[in-house]
Amino acid sequence: MGETFTEISQVGEFGLIARLSEIVQPYRDSFIVKGIGDDAAVYKPTEGKVQVVTTDALIEGVHFDLTFVPMRNLGWKAMVVNLSDLAAMLATPRYALITVAIPRKISVEMMENLYFGIKSACNEFNFSLIGGDTTTTFGNMAISVTMIGEADKDMIPYRSGARVGDYICVTGTLGLSYAGLKILLREKRKFVEAEDKQNFKPNFEPFLKAIEKHLKPMPRLDVAYKLKDLKVKVNSMIDISDGLSSDLKHICRQSNVGAEIYETSLPIDDLVKKIAKDEFNEDYLMYALHGGEDYELLFTVSESELGKLNELHADVKIIGRILDREQGIKLIKEDKSEIDIESGGWDHFKIKMS
Ligand SMILES: [Mg+2]
The missing domain is CATH 3.30.1330.10 (PurM-like, N-terminal domain)
Structure with a gap:
């Protein structure tokens, strides 16, 4: 100003x-x-x-x-x-x-x-x-x-390359950018509604990590370069811009396969849990599955590559397996129940700015 x-x-x-x-x-x-x-x-x-x-x-x-x-x-x-x-x-x-x-x-x-x-x-x-x-x-x-x-040319992983039995991997954590955006929009609304705008102070302090992830995302070129250095054969890969569920669906559709991911394996920052639960009374799992703009990498590798993955990066987690097409795309919950994440209907999660 x-x-x-x-x-x-x-x-x-x-x-x-x-x-x-x-x-x-x-x-x-x-x-x-x-x-x-x-x-x-x-x-x-x-x-x-x-x-x-x-x-x-x-x-x-x-x-x-x-x-x-x-x-x-x-x-x-x-x-x-x-x-x-x-x-x-x-x-x-x-x-x-x-x-x-x-x-x-x-x-x-x-x-x-x-x-x-x-x-x-x-x-x-x-x-x-x-x-x-x-x-x-x-x-x-x-x-x-x-x-x-x-x-x-021979190292480029396409969305169509996933094979049944592949391990599904993800970098970083999920849902943090979405959580940050929720806070930014809430504080903006409070500002718009505030009578005394001069003295309005947004409450950002406890949520800075999420806000930073939204306002200053990092592309995971670090992991991409490591994958190349270690000559990991990546079968398929996509960046998570629309949210894990949508982007995993792109891989499955184009590879003509299904997938299962495990709730207990999803990397979710404690701050996402706190923001979803304490600030908005919402399910943090939905943030991790459908929140967009994390710009992490989602990729699949064969079992033979798992050894190299250990050297790869502390920031890479295995979250599921690629299945036959007929088995659909599902999330296995902690209590072993299954949620179908293929059917979609998550469009309400796409926040409109204005
Ligand atoms: Mg993309």
Whole structure:
């Protein structure tokens, strides 16, 4: 607050692009022949690798709410959602391109903060922004990112590769981002309803870990690189963006298999249990199964690879097995009862921002 607000019309589109390019330059990558500043960027692919390309858009009011997402975090997250997709293909990120539709309420300084967030992701995960486009919009803010990575053709795990008997593995913990979003939205509602807005203080302190997971997600490139180093044969893989149940379903559908996961094996942070139970009187298991945006990796391996998994990462857990198609997709509860998680109907779990 109290920050300078320069309207974009004051510097013009070219002025804006010049200021933003300055933030993300210079390149350290000798494979870039021509970066930002011409009609198109030019780069040399690495010999022997295949190029892996992905794109993802973030729309204000659908994917983010500017009242509680700082621009820096937004820039970071726009990169991370794409980095996470590349991690799920065991690809190494190289280049990104971004298009932003900018409403009038966004200042030059806010756009610079967006780009500072992008730059931190570039530095942290070692890729370069090689192109961008900005346009005015009379609607909400929208960000579209395309990312290019490289991979070894024979190591890429597809969603269609799961085999009956495979062990289902997951990184990190589940449901934390969703729990953080629930808190952010609740505090926003309290603020909107507060009569004395000047003295309103959101209650974030006890929930910071969840809020951080939502506002500053990490792509699991660390695990992807480890899997490659250890030459683990990953049969199928997906990143968890929509929630464990939806993303496991993608693997099962495309591999034409079923699956069982065990409630007692699901990695769930105590804070998720606390937020679900104490703050919202809800079932934490639902957060873990259907909450999205954790950006963890979900993958399957044959039994022969289990030995390597032990060396892999303390952060990788086995949560289930791949079954025949006919057996469906089910969760085995602690009391051994089964819940069918294939039928869906979890759309109510997708939170609308506005
Ligand atoms: Mg994905």
